[in-house]
Amino acid sequence: MVRLVRDLAGIDEGGPRPNDRPGAMARRPRPMMAPATTSTTRRRRVLVTGGAGFIGSHLCERLLASGHAVLCVDDLSSGDAANIDHLRERADSGAVDFETMRHDIVAPLEAEVDAIYNLACPASPLAYQRHPVQTTKTAVYGAINMLDLARRRDARIFQASTSEVYGEPAEHPQSERYWGNVNPIGPRACYDEGKRCAETVFFDYHRRYGVPIRVARIFNTYGPRMAIGDGRVIPAFILAALKGEALTVFGDGRQTRSFCYIDDMVDFVVALMDCAGDVAGPMNLGNADEVAIIDLARTIIDITGTKSRLAFRALPENDPLRRRPDLGLMQATLGLKPRVSLGQGLAATVEYFDRLLSGAYLPGEGALLAGAGGSIACRSARNP
Numbered sequence: 274m275v276r277l278v279r280d281l282a283g284i285d286e287g288g289p290r291p292n293d294r295p296g297a298m299a300r301r302p303r304p305m306m307a308p309a310t311t312s313t314t315r316r317r318r319v320l321v322t323g324g325a326g327f328i329g330s331h332l333c334e335r336l337l338a339s340g341h342a343v344l345c346v347d348d349l350s351s352g353d354a355a356n357i358d359h360l361r362e363r364a365d366s367g368a369v370d371f372e373t374m375r376h377d378i379v380a381p382l383e384a385e386v387d388a389i390y391n392l393a394c395p396a397s398p399l400a401y402q403r404h405p406v407q408t409t410k411t412a413v414y415g416a417i418n419m420l421d422l423a424r425r426r427d428a429r430i431f432q433a434s435t436s437e438v439y440g441e442p443a444e445h446p447q448s449e450r451y452w453g454n455v456n457p458i459g460p461r462a463c464y465d466e467g468k469r470c471a472e473t474v475f476f477d478y479h480r481r482y483g484v485p486i487r488v489a490r491i492f493n494t495y496g497p498r499m500a501i502g503d504g505r506v507i508p509a510f511i512l513a514a515l516k517g518e519a520l521t522v523f524g525d526g527r528q529t530r531s532f533c534y535i536d537d538m539v540d541f542v543v544a545l546m547d548c549a550g551d552v553a554g555p556m557n558l559g560n561a562d563e564v565a566i567i568d569l570a571r572t573i574i575d576i577t578g579t580k581s582r583l584a585f586r587a588l589p590e591n592d593p594l595r596r597r598p599d600l601g602l603m604q605a606t607l608g609l610k611p612r613v614s615l616g617q618g619l620a621a622t623v624e625y626f627d628r629l630l631s632g633a634y635l636p637g638e639g640a641l642l643a644g645a646g647g648s649i650a651c652r653s654a655r656n657p
């Protein structure tokens with residue numbers, strides 16, 4: 274793959290950030306020119322939108338380790354170029370085929386790719402509520418632009434949907450058959466309804482135009498490279514604990530979440546994408562172990578050995594009380610289960626933030642099961 278674009282370098286040169294002016298970083302699409310590989314290992318040219326974000330950067334790493342050529346497209350609105358610096362260095366030395374493009378997917382994109390992972394979207398409530406209209410545009414226009422590209426290129430496309438499509442669920446655990454309970458006008462609606470509408474257009478492109486889709490409903494995922502200060506509970510608790518500050522628990526802390534470590538999630542995402550057959554989804558991806566937020570806080574206090582205390586604040590509007598995936602479809606279809614326990618994953622994440630705060634972190638560190646995943650067999654191909 275010819276290396277054409279290194280636009281993310283603009284961030285190091287003091288270029289404007291997209292949040293200054295939503296859409297301002299959109300660039301004229303530039304095609305990737307190299308012909309498709311004929312390798313028998315099915316080396317592919319893969320586009321990852323949101324590739325400089327938390328999940329996206331780990332996914333780029335995994336795809337490159339599997340020998341694919343990767344184009345990372347990101348507007349850096351909630352991601353960080355530092356998440357992929359190590360990949361750009363490896364590309365500079367010729368070790369991997371990795372390109373980057375700074376681009377807002379609200380604008381159309383042309384690229385010569387065989388597969389698309391659409392992850393671009395702010396994921397933390399702080400990030401998406403800061404720019405709600407841009408969030409909806411990213412979720413919906415971005416999805417349409419990527420689906421148009423997939424249609425033109427005859428490429429398979431993965432959509433990072435979310436457990437938030439279930440809203441405040443009236444069913445527990447949440448299976449893919451449950452249609453959800455979402456407030457369409459609340460402060461979280463830009464994200465929840467944006468992702469719901471994105472699912473709608475994915476299935477319409479699939480039915481109407483035959484675009485091969487993979488729609489995953491990702492449940493809470495955590496690990497190294499989550500953004501400091503983005504308000505998500507695990508980094509917020511860990512940072513408070515490492516600084517000896519109070520851990521802020523919303524409500525009485527009895528609300529639950531199910532947390533999946535990043536290495537497991539990347540396994541699931543790649544397995545769903547690579548699965549043979551018409552496995553359009555939607556498919557829940559995550560870890561079904563449910564933990565009360567107050568117990569999570571206590572575990573992090575134990576791991577860090579901090580003297581921090583708990584502080585209680587009112588529960589935010591429309592914050593769901595219970596969240597646990599029904600993973601029956603994932604396990605039956607992909608034959609996979611999470612391998613990293615909450616204790617192991619939290620320890621690795623604490624170590625990452627500790628090193629980050631002390632300035633000792635090296636880009637590329639942090640994967641507990643580096644290189645894991647490998648070839649994953651698909652047991653069956655069925656839709657809910």
Ligand SMILES: NC(=O)c1ccc[n+]([C@@H]2O[C@H](COP(=O)([O-])OP(=O)(O)OC[C@H]3O[C@@H](n4cnc5c(N)ncnc54)[C@H](O)[C@@H]3O)[C@@H](O)[C@H]2O)c1
Pocket residue numbers: 322323324325326327328329346347348349350351352353376377378379391392393394395396397400411415433434435436490491492493494495500
């Ligand atoms: N982390 C989770 O627990 C979780 C749960 C459910 C779903 N998801 C989904 O997974 C995806 C990745 O989430 P994450 O946790 O890595 O978040 P993240 O904020 O770290 O990553 C999102 C990336 O998308 C980029 N981006 C945002 N808007 C864009 C736009 N218009 N054009 C181009 N790039 C844009 C950001 O700069 C960032 O790098 C998101 O789509 C999110 O909705 C994540």
